[in-house]
Amino acid sequence: MPHGIDPAATAWLLASTALVLLMTPGLAIFYGGMVRTTGVLNMIMMSFISIPLVTVAWLLLGYTLAFSNDAGDGIIGNLAHFGMAGIDPSTTHGTVPEILFATFQLTFAIITAALVSGAIADRAKFAAWMVFVPVWAILVYSVVAHWVWGPGGWLHDLGVLDYAGGLVVEIVSGASALALALVLGPRIGFKSEAMRPHNLPFVLLGVGLLWFGWFGFNAGSALAANGTASAIFLNTLVAGCLGMLGWLVVEQARDGHATTFGAASGVVAGLVAITPSCGTVNTLGALVVGLAAGMICSFAVGWKFKFGYDDSLDVVGVHFVGGIIGVLLIGLLAAKVMTAGPQGLFFGGGLAQLGKQALAVIVVAGYAFIVSYVLGKLVDRLIGFRVSAEDETSGIDFAQHAETAYSEGVHGHLPRRPGQLGHHPILGEHARAEERS
Structure with a gap:
């Protein structure tokens, strides 16, 4: 075994990488259950196709731009690892093989791209999505990943805390989703027709797979099999539980019913919010993060009707808003026992960390939105991003894939x-x- 590699850490990261990769098929089932019967296959395919598209982009350019040494001013990495050059089984990242670390980070990039698709369900051309994804992975995801996690990244050096992807995954996907929703415009029948999930058991199965994979997402980011990973594991469980309870409490008080769809959405909201803070808050902090996300996101999903943007599957209301909650609460709840340094306002750390977190939210959200909007417009201009009204009405599954999920249509x-x-x-x-x- 190459010198410096920890077998236990490597074994845990191998398992975590597999768990995170499983999250994308889980997301496909989750999203597939949320759409109408005529869009199930298209929705599932948009997640699945993200796996090979992002993989190719990441191996060629994404990883080196995100995690190579800074090329200047903290904006982007250099091209030292273009095409994974210089990385082999003997090179290390800390105490794990760098090739495994690169693969672990690849799975994050994959699911971030797949998350964006939920905002444009039922109306996007599959070919346009295939063009958008790899370019977006390089221009948006890799750039922000370098800012936050890369050596010499300017937000990293500023002291911004994002343990497992509140900025890089959740806010980036949410802001990008909002941009594409505006580029494509609302679905036919938005606000006038009920567009209910066609298969709630699918939704719950997808959430179960996501929750399972999320332990690798968060605890795997410790890059070690130790006490920190164990604490993060518990924080992930606690936040998912409190997210569900918070959402259901709001539903019961507001609507008179606690729904299965609300339970699933609450779990995701809690998990989204704990993603950036899982390695910075204690167990009590995780409880607060999950509860706050579940309750606030249950209201945020309705904002699309008020403001007129058609975020089909609530990527903005859950991932964008939940990501903001998790990133900002670090500034209040960060505990020294977890961070080994920075502390939040409620633990005597003052307002400095909260200010850094707020700045990061604004900059990352703004960058992801602007670049995604411009890229979406460019794809729309070149090949058209939206299907025809006739295809949207008759069913996007058949129009784009010549298949239907159910033989009876x-x-x-x-x-x-x-x-x-x-x-x-x-x-x-x-x-x-x-x-x-």
Whole structure:
């Protein structure tokens, strides 16, 4: 074994990497359950296609831009590891192989891209999404990752705390999602039609997979199998639990019902908020973070109706708002026992850390929104980002993939236009049999 590699830390990071990768299929099931029957496959595919697209972008440019030594002014890394040059099983990052650290960070980039897709459900061209994702991963994700986590990154050197991705994952995905929602515009029927989740068991199954993977997401970021990872593991559990309870309390008081959809959303809100703070707050702090996120995000998901942006699956209301809550609460609740240094206002640390966290929120959100909006507009101008009104109305699954999730379609028949299925090797025969009958 190469000198300096800790076998226990390496084993834990291998497991954590697998857990985080599982989160993207979990997200696909979660998102797939939240859309209507005519958009299930497209929604799932937008998550799954993010895996190879981001992987290629990350190996070529993303990792070196994010985690190589700073190229100047704390803005971006250098090209020392272009195409993963100079990284082999013997090179290390701390006490783990650098090739494993790069893979672990890759799984973060993948799910961040997949999260964005929830805001444009039911109306985005699949080809346009495939063009958007790898460019976005380099121009937005890798840049912010360097600012916050990279050696010499300016927010890192400023002392901003983001343990596992409140800024890099949650706020970046939420701000980017808002930008794309504005580029594409609202769905047909937004505000006038009920667009309920078609499969709540899917939603809960997806949340279960996400919660399971989130332990690798947060505790794996310790890069060690030690007491810190154990504390983070518990914080992740506590915040998810309190997020669920907080959301359900609001639902019961406001609507008279505690719903399964609310329970799932509350778990995600709590997990989102604890992501940046999992390594900086104690267990009591995790309770506060999860409860605050569950309650506030339960109101935030309704803002889209007030302000008119169609964030289809509430990426803004949960991930953007939840990420802000988690990042800002570090400035209040950071405990020295976890940070080994910086403390929040409530622990005698003054307002300095809160100011740094607030600055980071503004800068990261602004950068991600602007670049994503410009990139979305550029893709829209070049190839068109939104499907036609006819395809959106008849069903994006069939229009984009020539498939449907359910053989009976929506109203007891396949949603197709004449002749569309004729040459499909499987569905064509189904259509011809249907026509004969």
